[in-house]
Amino acid sequence: MARPLVADIDLDALRHNYRLARELAPQSQALAVIKADAYGHGAVPCARALESLPADQRPPAFAVACLEEAELLRQGGVVAPIVLLEGIFEAAELARVEALDLWMAVHSEWQVNALLAYRPAKPIPVWLKVDSGMHRLGFTPEAATEVWERLARRPDSVTAIQLMSHFATADAVDAGYFRQQLACMRELAQRLGAPLCLANSPATLAWPESHGAWVRPGVMLYGSDPLEVASDATRRLKPVMTLRSQIIALRDLEAGEAVGYAGRWCAPRPSRIAVVACGYGDGYDRHAVDGTPVLVAGQPAGIAGKVSMDMLTVDVTDIAGADIGTEVVLWGRAANGRVLSVDAVARHCDTISYTLLTGVLPRVPRRYLGLGA
């Protein structure tokens, strides 16, 4: 039998989560963010699953981080517009942007100069990135006005200009900084008469006032809840990835016996330990503390001992029927329907769902389930 670790990708759940984003922002178009290989889920199958929605429900465009990601989508048969969220990394990429019919963000003066010096056969849709407080990419709101006017004066090279900005704190309960960024962008958009694209997943889920012409959800499409406090909307999200394995060995320990590297976990009572085929060599986070949740035969259990490269160990003392071959879900949905959210696992690893999902390594086969898989 093959090694039992697999990442099941539920394309119906992906479509459900995308529909939820649209439902929450009915006046906006919803760009589907599928960068970083669709947050580890496989960009081509995810894009194609979303493209297979009925015409009035499918994403009007996808978003990726770079040209290489867009090329893979085009090679995979994705036909919808694709936005390069960071634009080009060198002027020479403009020819490929044009050939692949891409839309591009501009966040720096050199990109604007390169774009305006380039003469495309037909104008390129451009998203002008403004730094409203993230202090990462984009023009200051003051500089953005002038750049907007330069772009708007060149309809031969540039079309469909949108204003975009990224929130630093849309997930936080304290909305002070978020409101500051929102006010800044609204003022700019009003002054320029420009369409706005601001909302990432937390803003799509929790801040309708930030839904402009476009929303830009990423992680929520994959079923992760990005908010500090769950809401009715986030409770409707469905996990897309289930990281599923099995017990490959069992150990019965006396009280006081230790498990794994450095003997971090020590049996407080006579204990049964299950060895599971999944480790940091698969992308499972080595920072997982003792007690990090897993589902064994659909029942909650906890990690006991440090994660190894190819294996991890789970205390199954109280799990009736745990045996070699028993299903272990590291996150996602167990065969009995019970869900372990990737967010809960992330909290035990002092990280966020984004790193766990994008961190699942190529060694783990992806298995696509659902309509059109």
Ligand SMILES: Cc1ncc(COP(=O)(O)O)c(C=O)c1O
């Ligand atoms: C510019 C930009 N927009 C949108 C997103 C999507 O964010 P989220 O996954 O939180 O929805 C990201 C993600 O990092 C981003 O960098």
